[in-house]
Amino acid sequence: MTIKEKNLEMSIDSSLSYCSITLFKNKKILWDQTKKCDYGHEKILAKLLQKLLKDTGIKPDNIKYLHLNKGPARFTAIRNCHALMKGFFFNHKTKIYSYSIFEHYYLGINVEVTKNLLCIIDTNRRDLAVQKLSAQGKLIGKSKTFTIGEGLFNLCNKDYILIGNGLKRLEKISEFKFVKKKSLSLYHLKSKYFINDYFKKKPTYFFPKIIYPYSPV
DSSP: OOOOOSSEEEEEEOSSSEEEEEEEETTEEEEEEEEEOSSOHHHHHHHHHHHHHHHHOOOGGGEEEEEEEOOSSOHHHHHHHHHHHHHHTTTSOOEEEEEOHHHHHHHTOOSOOOSOEEEEEEOSSSEEEEEEEOTTSOEEEEEEEEESSHHHHHHHTSSOEEESTHHHHHHTSGGGTTHHHHBOOOOOOOGGGGGOOOSOOOOBSSOOOOOOSSOOO
């Protein structure tokens, strides 16, 4: 399959425990692959990019827009993702859309939501990171961290829809098993979620600064 079209869009992600790359145009996926990855993100991501180029024959100047996650995330993993793209687009300026990890999770929702959400991220520590989002995907306030206790229990019990990989950790605790009934079971991040542009972003020609207040798994 050789793709000679221009104005393509590429999305890429290695922010948590998966690596993925998607090539699309006008919301139609032309190439998409995802690999489970606990460690060695840079090798797997590079191999995915190599396979994309071999399968499609595209070059950087075929790409008009690049979509990526800017964190907060596993810093080394997401840094490798950005570094790979900086190298790939070294001689070609492409417009870049960047999203926080919480917005990225929202983009993965495939059902209509009518109330606010909580995105809960496993920080690989004793606490969990929590971000409120509107039903339209807008961030509400700043993210906060909670230990697994009464405060988080009371917050999760409020009228929210729950998303994020932190839910898998909570579901293993008897007092928090109720979260499964309130969640959309959206645990993993994939590059194809960036096709769903529910809210408008302004592209830039510059790679974003990676957000790094903690290190989610």
